[in-house]
Amino acid sequence: MLLLENIFLALAGLKANKMRSFLTMLGIIIGIASVIAIMTVGNSMTSSISSEMSSMGATNVTIGVSQKSSKTERSESGMMFNFGPRSTKLGDDDYLTDEMLEDIAAKWPEDIESIEKTEEIGKGEAKDGDLTANVTVEGYNDTALENEDLTILKGRVFTDRDYSESKKVCIVSDYFCNNMFNGDTDKALGQKITVVIDKKFYHYTVVGVYEYDESSNWTQESADEVATTLYLPLGAAFYQEHKDPQYQNVTLVTSTTTDVETFMDEVEDYMNGRYYRNNDDFEISCSSMSSMLESMTSMLSTISVAISIIAGISLLVGGIGVMNIMLVSIQERTREIGTRKALGATNGSIRTQFIVEAIVLCLVGGIIGILLGIVIGGVAAHQMGYDAAPSTSGIIFSVAFSMAIGIFFGYYPANKAAKMNPIDALRYE
Amino acid sequence: MVNRDEKDVIIDAQDIYKRFYIGQPNELEILHGIDLKVYRGEFVAIVGASGSGKSTLMNIIGVLDKPTEGKYHLDGVDIMAAKDNELSHIRNKKIGFVFQTYNLISRTSALKNVELPMLYAGASRKQRNERAKELMAMVGMEERMHHTPDELSGGQKQRVAIARSMVNDPAILLCDEPTGALDTKTGRTVMDIFHKLNEEQGKTIVFITHSPELADECQRVLTLSDGVFVGEREGRGHAAT
Numbered sequence: 102m103l104l105l106e107n108i109f110l111a112l113a114g115l116k117a118n119k120m121r122s123f124l125t126m127l128g129i130i131i132g133i134a135s136v137i138a139i140m141t142v143g144n145s146m147t148s149s150i151s152s153e154m155s156s157m158g159a160t161n162v163t164i165g166v167s168q169k170s171s172k173t174e175r176s177e178s179g180m181m182f183n184f185g186p187r188s189t190k191l192g193d194d195d196y197l198t199d200e201m202l203e204d205i206a207a208k209w210p211e212d213i214e215s216i217e218k219t220e221e222i223g224k225g226e227a228k229d230g231d232l233t234a235n236v237t238v239e240g241y242n243d244t245a246l247e248n249e250d251l252t253i254l255k256g257r258v259f260t261d262r263d264y265s266e267s268k269k270v271c272i273v274s275d276y277f278c279n280n281m282f283n284g285d286t287d288k289a290l291g292q293k294i295t296v297v298i299d300k301k302f303y304h305y306t307v308v309g310v311y312e313y314d315e316s317s318n319w320t321q322e323s324a325d326e327v328a329t330t331l332y333l334p335l336g337a338a339f340y341q342e343h344k345d346p347q348y349q350n351v352t353l354v355t356s357t358t359t360d361v362e363t364f365m366d367e368v369e370d371y372m373n374g375r376y377y378r379n380n381d382d383f384e385i386s387c388s389s390m391s392s393m394l395e396s397m398t399s400m401l402s403t404i405s406v407a408i409s410i411i412a413g414i415s416l417l418v419g420g421i422g423v424m425n426i427m428l429v430s431i432q433e434r435t436r437e438i439g440t441r442k443a444l445g446a447t448n449g450s451i452r453t454q455f456i457v458e459a460i461v462l463c464l465v466g467g468i469i470g471i472l473l474g475i476v477i478g479g480v481a482a483h484q485m486g487y488d489a490a491p492s493t494s495g496i497i498f499s500v501a502f503s504m505a506i507g508i509f510f511g512y513y514p515a516n517k518a519a520k521m522n523p524i525d526a527l528r529y530e
Numbered sequence: 531m532v533n534r535d536e537k538d539v540i541i542d543a544q545d546i547y548k549r550f551y552i553g554q555p556n557e558l559e560i561l562h563g564i565d566l567k568v569y570r571g572e573f574v575a576i577v578g579a580s581g582s583g584k585s586t587l588m589n590i591i592g593v594l595d596k597p598t599e600g601k602y603h604l605d606g607v608d609i610m611a612a613k614d615n616e617l618s619h620i621r622n623k624k625i626g627f628v629f630q631t632y633n634l635i636s637r638t639s640a641l642k643n644v645e646l647p648m649l650y651a652g653a654s655r656k657q658r659n660e661r662a663k664e665l666m667a668m669v670g671m672e673e674r675m676h677h678t679p680d681e682l683s684g685g686q687k688q689r690v691a692i693a694r695s696m697v698n699d700p701a702i703l704l705c706d707e708p709t710g711a712l713d714t715k716t717g718r719t720v721m722d723i724f725h726k727l728n729e730e731q732g733k734t735i736v737f738i739t740h741s742p743e744l745a746d747e748c749q750r751v752l753t754l755s756d757g758v759f760v761g762e763r764e765g766r767g768h769a770a771t
Contacts, residue, residue, distance in 0.1 A: 103650075106649055110638070113637055114637060117637050437635050437636075439633070440629075440633040440634075440635065441635075442594075442618070442621075443592070443594060443621060443627045443633075444621065444622065444627065444646055444647045444694070445618050445619065445622020445623070445647055445650040445698075446618065446622075447614075447615050447618040447619075447650075448614060448615070448618075449615075450650060523594045524589050524594050
């Protein structure tokens with residue numbers, strides 16, 4: 102009962118001294134708003150990135166040839182950072198081969214469901230008289246193509262015979278058709294096309310047209326520079342390059358029951374022990390979407406913590422401001438305190454009154470700060486292209502934290518008020 | 531009309547001494563052995579020049595302060611033995627203060643001011659509201675009870691303060707120069723309210739003033755000088771004015 106009255110009284114006090122209350126709350130508002138804004142942006146980024154990454158396959162493990170640890174920094178959580186240009190080129194003996202992959206597939210039959218293999222011939226230009234289209238010519242095996250999740254508009258994907266006989270057939274994008282066949286996808290099917298890569302000519306027959314997904318264009322090239330992927334059967338790519346199948350990295354699609362972290366370590370140990378022991382420059386390393394996601398999340402949370410500390414300092418300063426204004430307010434209201442004591446207020450009820458007042462001040466500031474922070478964070482996240490996702494834990498934390506500031510910085514002034522001698526307080530001018 | 535029976539003693543103060551700065555070179559004794567008995571239903575005036583110890587005595591009677599030496603029982607409660615929180619409780623339940631400067635809380639309505647002592651007594655919202663409205667009507671302030679003290683005149687403020695002092699039905703009203711800041715006419719209205727409370731409700735009133743005329747309206751007048759009572763006489767009473 103008394104508590105509720107105290108809250109009303111405190112709110113009335115805030116209204117009576119609007120400017121002063123606002124300035125006092127400003128420190129809290131800024132502190133809370135920045136925490137919430139940062140947490141909202143961080144949360145939006147994490148949730149967008151993680152949904153994006155999990156759509157790319159959380160159970161996929163990329164196994165690749167990389168330079169030895171002395172030259173490649175491998176972060177704890179599995180993300181690889183290569184500093185500077187590669188000093189050494191991979192030699193023919195350094196690549197992963199089909200034999201090695203068959204070996205590990207046989208060794209972990211439970212875990213490895215399939216292996217995605219790709220080979221990029223390169224970027225080039227399809228030509229037909231005046232008509233041109235930029236393409237990236239890549240060979241895919243069946244698993245890799247399946248995981249591309251292409252929407253086939255016309256024609257078909259590759260058949261087993263296309264793969265096994267390494268036929269020179271291709272699947273092109275509708276975007277490609279727009280440039281080469283005036284958007285007539287029907288006309289594209291069965292057409293022989295010529296692609297020029299590094300002054301070499303390659304010929305393919307179009308068997309399918311897929312829908313180009315513009316959102317997958319991460320590099321934001323301008324429209325006429327967009328190079329869409331031209332898919333080939335994997336064998337055709339190696340055949341045209343006149344080399345045996347070899348890979349710098351491939352993706353292992355693992356079973357959902359596989360413990361990805363352990364699996365990655367085992368594969369690395371096995372491969373390095375068996376095939377790369379005598380290789381001075383290169384070794385095998387594994388990474389997965391989930392490990393990349395983890396390192397991404399931990400990086401984001403490190404940034405959040407750092408900025409939250411700064412915001413915490415601003416809250417501390419805000420809290421000192423609250424304490425200061427409470428001391429002034431108590432000084433001003435000495436007579437009121439004296440009167441209340443004469444009317445029967447105990448020290449405890451005076452203390453409660455002023456602590457509640459400090460809490461209300463901080464809480465109102467905190468709530469304004471939360472709203473402001475959600476707006477700022479939402480706008481910032483939107484600008485960066487993410488869906489705004491306010492952090493619930495951040496909001497709860499902020500409410501609790503602003504109350505804690507109120508209690509902490511309100512206690513000393515409130516206690517001072519409670520201990521006032523009623524006679525002196527009543528006589529105070 | 532006032533029954534001066536020992537069992538009707540409300541204020542029983544014996545041999546009250548009050549010293550300040552005890553043990554320091556500037557030790558000061560304000561009250562030198564005061565004896566005071568006030569009976570239920572009495573309207574007592576205490577007069578004295580400034581510096582006579584009136585305020586100190588009032589603080590002691592109103593249990594805002596404890597005597598350095600002596601015995602004090604208020605409505606049967608031993609004040610000397612009471613702890614801080616008990617003193618708060620006694621002030622809340624047994625004493626109604628009326629100050630010269632009203633001491634209303636400026637940010638809340640007159641009605642809320644009247645409710646305040648009941649709030650500390652733990653009364654419910656409904657009880658508080660009903661009782662406060664009843665008292666506002668009694669002092670003739672029902673029209674303006676939702677105004678804040680800033681919007682009221684001095685006389686109106688003092689009427690609100692009287693309503694507030696009565697709200698917990700205290701054993702005594704302790705009035706410290708309640709008309710001191712008012713003009714004669716409004717001072718008269720306020721005095722009439724006190725007489726009414728004393729005569730109709732039998733409220734015990736201790737009235738501190740330096741005005742001999744106002745003191746004369748009371749039943750008994752005690753004169754304080756240099757920390758001792760120097761005279762006691764019968765007042766002419768309300769009817770005589």
